Amino acid sequence: MVGRDGERARLSAFVLAPDGQALVLRGEAGVGKSTLLDLAARLAAEDGQLVVRATGVEAESGLPHAGLHQLLYPLLPTSDDRPSGGRASDGRPSDDRASDSRPSDAPPLGATARAAFDAVFGRPDGPPPPVMALGIAVLDLLSWTASKGRPVLLVLDDGQWLDEASAEVCGFVGRRLAGRPGVKLLVAVRGDTSSPFDTAALPEAPIGALADADATRLLDLHHPRLGRQVRGLVLEQAGGNPLALLELPAHLADGPGDRAGQDLLGLHGVPLPRRIQEIYAARLARLGDSIRAELLRGALDGAAARPGDGPAPIARYRMRQVDEAVACGLLVVEPGAGEFAFRHPLVRSSVVQLATPDQRRAAHRVLAQLHREYPERRAIHLAAATVDPEEGVAADLEAAARSATRRGGARLAVSWLTRAAELSETRVDRSRRLGEAAYVAGQTDHLGRARSLALAAAPGTDESPAAVLADSYLALYRDGEVRATHRRIVAAVERLRDSPDRVGQHGPDRPGRGPDRPDEVLDRLVSLLLAVSQYAGDRATWRRTHEVLATLGDLATERAWMYGSTWSDVVRHGAGWSRRVERAAAGLEDQDPWDVTRLAVSAYHLDVLSPLRPYLERVVDRELDTGAMSSGIVMLHLVLLDQLALGQWDAAERTGHRALALATERGHGLFAHQTRAYLAQLAAVRGRTAEARELQTAVEAWARPRGVGFLTQIADAVGATAALSAGDYETAFLHAIGITAPGAFRPYAYQASRTLLDLVEAALHTGRAEQARAHALAARDAGLPDLSPRLALITHGALAMTAEDDTEASAHYARAQSHPAAERFPFELARIRLAHGIAVRRLHGAAAARLPLTQAAKTFDRLGAPAWAARAHAELRAAGVAPHTPAPASVPLTWQERRVAELAAGGLTNKEIGEQMRLSPRTVSAHLYRAFPKLGITTRAALRDALTRVSQPAPAP
Known part of the structure; x- marks a missing residue:
C-alpha cells in the first residue's frame, strides 16, 4: 500500500483496541476505501478476531434488512437452531466478500431476539421488529460472540447502498458499542453520494486523495514505462485518486496517444468516477454478447443469500465463463471461493448503463426465475422485466408490497403498488392498487404523493374513495378542517x-x-x-x-x-368495551401500526392504556424512522398521556416536546396544537399557570374557529386545573361548567367525565355544595365506576367529598383509596387523600389526619406539584407535623445539550446546528427536547433568556 501512513495507523489502533467502537470511512469512489477495509480485516484476522464482511449493493437498496442479513448470517446458529433457512450450497454466505468464519456453538437466543431475527431472515409470519428491539438483539448476539474469547469486527463496504432498515440498525448498534468490549463496526461510504449513514452520528475518518509524491510513486510502480507526456496527463487527471492512477494509463495505451489523450481531456470537468466508468464501458464494448449478458445478470442481482424455510437458500447469481472479463480487468476471482466478483462497484454500474432496455429486461426475467421462492426479490425483477400489463406480475408485486409494509418498508411498498397498478389488466384493479398506494403514502406522511396517487386512481374525479381518503387526511392533519x-x-x-x-x-x-x-x-x-x-x-x-x-x-x-x-x-356508549379492548390488545404484533394506534386511543378513553404502552414505546422509533410520521406522532401522544396519568411528568414533558418538534417540522397543524394542549395540561397540574395559560390561549385561538371541539375541551380543562392549582376556585368553576353543567355529563364531550373531580372541588370551594353533590350523584347514577378504573377512583372521591354524613364519606374514601388501580393515577389519588385528611382533621382531630395528609404531601412532592404540595404541608402543620420542604434537585445541562441550545438561541435551524456539530437533525431535536424542561421553558424563543440564567456551563468532554 502506497502512502496512507496516517490511515493505516488509525485503523491499526481501531482494530487492536480492546474497547468496542465504530468508525465510518468516507471518500470518493476509487480513493481506496475497500483496500483500507481489506487491511483492517487482515489485521483483525491476524489478531485472532472473527471478521464478518458485507457489501451494500444498489440492486438491494430497497429490500428491508437485506444488508443486515449479510452481517447476521455468519453469526447465527447452524442447523435447526437457525431462525430460518440453512447455509448456501457452497457452505458460506453468498456475498461479494465472504465472511472469514462462524462460531461453532449456538448463542442462547431468547424469544424476542429469535422473533426479530426471523423477520430479518424473511419469514413472512410476524410483524417487522422495531429498530430498538432488533438493535438490542444484534448487540446481544455480538456481545455473546465476543464473550466466547474471540472479538468481532464487522466490516461493511459501500454503505451508501445499504437498505435503510439495515442502516438504522447498524447506526443503533454502532452508537452503543462503547462499553461492549470486543465488538467493532467499520463502514465505508462514498463522500459524493447520499448515504443512510449521513445521519447515523457515528465517528468518521475522511479518506482523501494521495499526496503528489505518493501518487507519483504508485503510478511508477504499476506503469513504469509511461512516457513523460502521458505520465503528466495521468497524474493531472487522476488528482491523487488511486483507482484512476491504475486505470487511466491502460485506457491511454488502447489507442494512438494523441487521440486517447484528447478523449481523456474531452471528459475534463466530468466527475472522476464518471470518467472511470467511461473507461470500463470501453472495455465492456469489446466483449462478446454472451459475456456481457452474464455480467449484466451478475450486476443486477444482489449480494446476499436469501434464506427461507428450506435447508438451502437461494444464493446470488453466479457468473460463468467470464474469464475474458477477468483478463481485461473488469472482474476478479475471490480468493479461496474461486467465484467471480466485480473488481469495483463502478464496473457494476457501467455494465448496467451500457445494456439496452431489452437486455436489462431479459436479465431481470432470468433473475426473477432464480428468486421465485422469495417474493420481494422476485417482485423487484418482475417489475423491471415486464412491459405490458400482466395480472400475475401485478398480484406478485402487491403481495410483496404487503410483506414490505410488515417489515418496515412502507415507502418501498408505495413504489411497488404503483408499479403493480401500471401492470394491472383491468381498470378496477389499477384503481384499487393506486388507492392502496395512496393510503400507504398517506400513512407514511407523504400526503402530497398520496393525493396525486388518489387522483390517478380515479382520473377526472375528486370524489373517488382513494381521493377522498387522501384529501381528508391532508385537510384534517394539516389544517384541522373537520366540518x-x-x-x-x-x-x-x-x-x-x-x-x-x-x-x-x-x-x-x-x-x-x-x-x-x-x-x-x-x-x-x-x-x-x-x-x-x-x-x-x-x-x-x-x-x-x-x-x-x-x-x-x-x-x-x-x-x-x-x-x-x-x-x-x-358515559353513554363505553359500557362493556374495556374487556374487548384488552382482548384485542393481546394481538398487537399482528396488526398494522395505524390499527394499533386506533385501538390504543380506545384504551386511553377507557383508562386501560398502560398495558399497551410498552409496545408503543418499542415501535414508535420504527414508525418515525420509516416515515410513518402520523402513526408515530399519535403513538408519542399516547405515551405522553400514559406518562401524565402515571405521574411520570418529566418523561411526559420530554415526550411532548419531541412530538411538538416533529409535528411542527412536518407541518401538522392539528398534531402540533394537540401536543400543545397536552403540554398545557402538564403545566397546569405542575402549577406553572402562566405557561399553561399561554399554551391554552394558543390552542383555543387555533381550534375554536375551526370547530375542533376535542382541543377546545382540553383548553377548558386546562383552565380549570390551572385555576385550581393557583387556588382561584371561582375561575376553575367557570372553566369546568364550560365543559358540562353540574349534575349532568354533556353528550359527546369527552372531557365531561374526565374533569369530574375538578368541577366538584371548585364547586365545594365556592360554596356550591348542592351542585357539587348533584354532580357526584350524577356520576354514580351514570355508572362511571364501571366504565374505567380512573372514573371509579374519582367518582368515589367526589362522592366522599360531597357526602352528607361521616359514615358515607368514610366508606367512599376507603373505596377510592383501596381501588386496585388507584396507585396508577397518583395525582388524583393524592387529591382525594388531601381532601380526606382535611375532613378527618376537622371531625376526628389531628392525629387521625396525619396519615392521609402525609401520603398526599409525599406524592405531590414526588410529582413536582408545588402548589398542591404546599396545601398538603400546610394541613400537616395544622395537624402538628413539623414543616418539611424538599430541596429541588438541580439538573444541569450536559455540554452537548448546552452547545445545541446556544446555537438554537442564536437562530440556527436544527439542520444548521447538525452540520456545525456533525450531528443528525433528529439528534439535535432530541438534545433540545431534553434541554427545554431542564431550563424550565417550552419554546425556542425562550432559550436565550433561560441560558443567561444558567450561570455555570457543564464542562466540555
Whole structure:
C-alpha cells in the first residue's frame, strides 16, 4: 500500500483496541476505501478476531434488512437452531466478500431476539421488529460472540447502498458499542453520494486523495514505462485518486496517444468516477454478447443469500465463463471461493448503463426465475422485466408490497403498488392498487404523493374513495378542517355502500382480507370518519356518524363500533368495551401500526392504556424512522398521556416536546396544537399557570374557529386545573361548567367525565355544595365506576367529598383509596387523600389526619406539584407535623445539550446546528427536547433568556 501512513495507523489502533467502537470511512469512489477495509480485516484476522464482511449493493437498496442479513448470517446458529433457512450450497454466505468464519456453538437466543431475527431472515409470519428491539438483539448476539474469547469486527463496504432498515440498525448498534468490549463496526461510504449513514452520528475518518509524491510513486510502480507526456496527463487527471492512477494509463495505451489523450481531456470537468466508468464501458464494448449478458445478470442481482424455510437458500447469481472479463480487468476471482466478483462497484454500474432496455429486461426475467421462492426479490425483477400489463406480475408485486409494509418498508411498498397498478389488466384493479398506494403514502406522511396517487386512481374525479381518503387526511392533519371533511367522507361512505359493484371492486379474495373485513376501503373511510368526528367533538357530528354506521349493517366491523363508542362518549356508549379492548390488545404484533394506534386511543378513553404502552414505546422509533410520521406522532401522544396519568411528568414533558418538534417540522397543524394542549395540561397540574395559560390561549385561538371541539375541551380543562392549582376556585368553576353543567355529563364531550373531580372541588370551594353533590350523584347514577378504573377512583372521591354524613364519606374514601388501580393515577389519588385528611382533621382531630395528609404531601412532592404540595404541608402543620420542604434537585445541562441550545438561541435551524456539530437533525431535536424542561421553558424563543440564567456551563468532554 502506497502512502496512507496516517490511515493505516488509525485503523491499526481501531482494530487492536480492546474497547468496542465504530468508525465510518468516507471518500470518493476509487480513493481506496475497500483496500483500507481489506487491511483492517487482515489485521483483525491476524489478531485472532472473527471478521464478518458485507457489501451494500444498489440492486438491494430497497429490500428491508437485506444488508443486515449479510452481517447476521455468519453469526447465527447452524442447523435447526437457525431462525430460518440453512447455509448456501457452497457452505458460506453468498456475498461479494465472504465472511472469514462462524462460531461453532449456538448463542442462547431468547424469544424476542429469535422473533426479530426471523423477520430479518424473511419469514413472512410476524410483524417487522422495531429498530430498538432488533438493535438490542444484534448487540446481544455480538456481545455473546465476543464473550466466547474471540472479538468481532464487522466490516461493511459501500454503505451508501445499504437498505435503510439495515442502516438504522447498524447506526443503533454502532452508537452503543462503547462499553461492549470486543465488538467493532467499520463502514465505508462514498463522500459524493447520499448515504443512510449521513445521519447515523457515528465517528468518521475522511479518506482523501494521495499526496503528489505518493501518487507519483504508485503510478511508477504499476506503469513504469509511461512516457513523460502521458505520465503528466495521468497524474493531472487522476488528482491523487488511486483507482484512476491504475486505470487511466491502460485506457491511454488502447489507442494512438494523441487521440486517447484528447478523449481523456474531452471528459475534463466530468466527475472522476464518471470518467472511470467511461473507461470500463470501453472495455465492456469489446466483449462478446454472451459475456456481457452474464455480467449484466451478475450486476443486477444482489449480494446476499436469501434464506427461507428450506435447508438451502437461494444464493446470488453466479457468473460463468467470464474469464475474458477477468483478463481485461473488469472482474476478479475471490480468493479461496474461486467465484467471480466485480473488481469495483463502478464496473457494476457501467455494465448496467451500457445494456439496452431489452437486455436489462431479459436479465431481470432470468433473475426473477432464480428468486421465485422469495417474493420481494422476485417482485423487484418482475417489475423491471415486464412491459405490458400482466395480472400475475401485478398480484406478485402487491403481495410483496404487503410483506414490505410488515417489515418496515412502507415507502418501498408505495413504489411497488404503483408499479403493480401500471401492470394491472383491468381498470378496477389499477384503481384499487393506486388507492392502496395512496393510503400507504398517506400513512407514511407523504400526503402530497398520496393525493396525486388518489387522483390517478380515479382520473377526472375528486370524489373517488382513494381521493377522498387522501384529501381528508391532508385537510384534517394539516389544517384541522373537520366540518367539510366530515361531510365529504359521509358522502363517500354512502356512495361506496350503495355501489352495486362494491364487492367486486375490492375483491373478496384479496390477500390479507378476512371475513370480518368485507371491504377494506370502506373500513378505512369509516375509521377516518370516526377520527374526524372525535376531533369535532360535538353532538351533531357524532349523531350523523352513528347514523351512517347503523346503515352499514354487517359492513361495519366490530372495531368500527368499538371506536365509535369509546371515542365519542364513554358515559353513554363505553359500557362493556374495556374487556374487548384488552382482548384485542393481546394481538398487537399482528396488526398494522395505524390499527394499533386506533385501538390504543380506545384504551386511553377507557383508562386501560398502560398495558399497551410498552409496545408503543418499542415501535414508535420504527414508525418515525420509516416515515410513518402520523402513526408515530399519535403513538408519542399516547405515551405522553400514559406518562401524565402515571405521574411520570418529566418523561411526559420530554415526550411532548419531541412530538411538538416533529409535528411542527412536518407541518401538522392539528398534531402540533394537540401536543400543545397536552403540554398545557402538564403545566397546569405542575402549577406553572402562566405557561399553561399561554399554551391554552394558543390552542383555543387555533381550534375554536375551526370547530375542533376535542382541543377546545382540553383548553377548558386546562383552565380549570390551572385555576385550581393557583387556588382561584371561582375561575376553575367557570372553566369546568364550560365543559358540562353540574349534575349532568354533556353528550359527546369527552372531557365531561374526565374533569369530574375538578368541577366538584371548585364547586365545594365556592360554596356550591348542592351542585357539587348533584354532580357526584350524577356520576354514580351514570355508572362511571364501571366504565374505567380512573372514573371509579374519582367518582368515589367526589362522592366522599360531597357526602352528607361521616359514615358515607368514610366508606367512599376507603373505596377510592383501596381501588386496585388507584396507585396508577397518583395525582388524583393524592387529591382525594388531601381532601380526606382535611375532613378527618376537622371531625376526628389531628392525629387521625396525619396519615392521609402525609401520603398526599409525599406524592405531590414526588410529582413536582408545588402548589398542591404546599396545601398538603400546610394541613400537616395544622395537624402538628413539623414543616418539611424538599430541596429541588438541580439538573444541569450536559455540554452537548448546552452547545445545541446556544446555537438554537442564536437562530440556527436544527439542520444548521447538525452540520456545525456533525450531528443528525433528529439528534439535535432530541438534545433540545431534553434541554427545554431542564431550563424550565417550552419554546425556542425562550432559550436565550433561560441560558443567561444558567450561570455555570457543564464542562466540555
